[in-house]
Amino acid sequence: MANDRWTPDLTSHVYVYLQVVHHIAEQIRTGRLAAGARLPAERDLAEQYGVAVNTVRRAVRELRDQGLVLTVPIKGTFVRPERPSGVEPEEAEPDS
16 A cells, blocks of 8 residues: 555545545455555555545544454554355354
């Protein structure tokens, strides 16, 4: 992502944070950001996209809500590994 020069369209009717979400989500879907890849720090993402840190925070929160990334305190935000289809986390292993 460091060499990516994409910037949000400030004239668009779509909120800037959602434009950032769509861009990062597309990178995940195309495999440019692989499962387990660490996203840059929020400040670095904000600088990269030319937006405020709070805009990036809102975008990362939305990506978490969509299940595309997970945030580990102190470690960072990572692209979530794909689950096998049809397996929900609660169903993964029954209690004995």
